[in-house]
Amino acid sequence: MTQYLLGQGKVYIAARDAAGKPKAQRWLGDVSAAKVGLKATKADLKESYSGQRSTVKSIVVGKEATFDMTLQEVSKDNLALALSGKPTSLVSGSVTGEVLPLALVAGDRVSLKYPKVSSVVITDSATPSVTLDPAKYDVDADFGAITFKDVAGVTQPLKVAYTHAPLESVSMFTAQQSEVFIRYEGINLAEGGTPIVVELYKVNTEPLKDLALITDKYADMAISSAVLIDSSKPADDEIGQFGRIIQVAQT
Incomplete structure (x- = not known):
C-alpha cells in the first residue's frame, strides 16, 4: 500500500x-x-589490492x-x-534624573531608556537647576526620542523626567x-x-x-x-x- x-x-x-x-x-x-x-x-575501509581503492x-x-x-x-x-x-514585562512607570550625553548642540537627537513616553520635563545641571522651555525641543513620544532645537545658555548634562507606558522587551x-x-x-x-x-x-x-x-x-x-x-x-x-x-x- x-x-x-x-x-x-x-x-x-x-x-x-x-x-x-x-x-x-x-x-x-x-x-x-x-x-x-x-x-x-x-x-570506511578501502582495499589496497585491486588498484581501484574500493570500499570493502x-x-x-x-x-x-x-x-x-x-x-x-x-x-x-x-x-x-x-x-x-x-x-521582560514592565508596568507603566516614571523615570527621574535620566542623564543625557554631554556637548549636545541644536539639531542633535537622543533616545531615552524607554519608548512610549509622556510628561517629559528636561532640566539642566545648574544650581539651582533650570527647566528647559518645551519650545526648545521636540519629543517623539512613540519612540522615546528628543530632538533639540536650542540649547544655548543651559548647563549640561541635561536631565530628563518622564513617564512611560507598559512595555515588553527581550x-x-x-x-x-x-x-x-x-x-x-x-x-x-x-x-x-x-x-x-x-x-x-x-x-x-x-x-x-x-x-x-x-x-x-x-x-x-x-x-x-x-x-x-x-x-x-x-x-x-x-x-x-x-x-x-x-x-x-x-x-
Whole structure:
C-alpha cells in the first residue's frame, strides 16, 4: 500500500524536568516550515589490492539528528527562544534624573531608556537647576526620542523626567541554551488528514541566524537545532533515545 506525506500542524515546546520528562507545553504559533534531518557518520575501509581503492567495509560510528523550523509569529516568548534571551514585562512607570550625553548642540537627537513616553520635563545641571522651555525641543513620544532645537545658555548634562507606558522587551544572549522537548502534532493531507505525531526528546536550539528588520516580506525566524540522545529513554524499538514518529496504521 502506497503512503504519502503532505503535512501541516502545530509545533509545541516544553522545558524538561530533572528526569528528562517534558513540563507544560507551549504552542509556538504559526510555524511555516519544520523538518527533521538524520545523519550517520561512517568509518570506511578501502582495499589496497585491486588498484581501484574500493570500499570493502563500512560501519556506523556516529549518529546525528537535527530539527529546523521557521517561526512566523514574532511573539515575546518566541523571540526569547530565538535570541537566547529573557523576556521582560514592565508596568507603566516614571523615570527621574535620566542623564543625557554631554556637548549636545541644536539639531542633535537622543533616545531615552524607554519608548512610549509622556510628561517629559528636561532640566539642566545648574544650581539651582533650570527647566528647559518645551519650545526648545521636540519629543517623539512613540519612540522615546528628543530632538533639540536650542540649547544655548543651559548647563549640561541635561536631565530628563518622564513617564512611560507598559512595555515588553527581550534581551539578547542573556539566557543559557537549554535542552527542550519538541512535539509536532500534524495532519497528513495526502492521506485524508490522518494525524501524525513527532516527538523529539532532547533538543538544543541555536540562536536564529537573522531577523529581517527592513524587508518587503513578512519577517520570520529560522531556528536550527541539534537533537541529542536522551539516555533517560529506553533504547528500544518503540521509544528510542532520540525521538519517534507516530501515525495511524493504514487499514
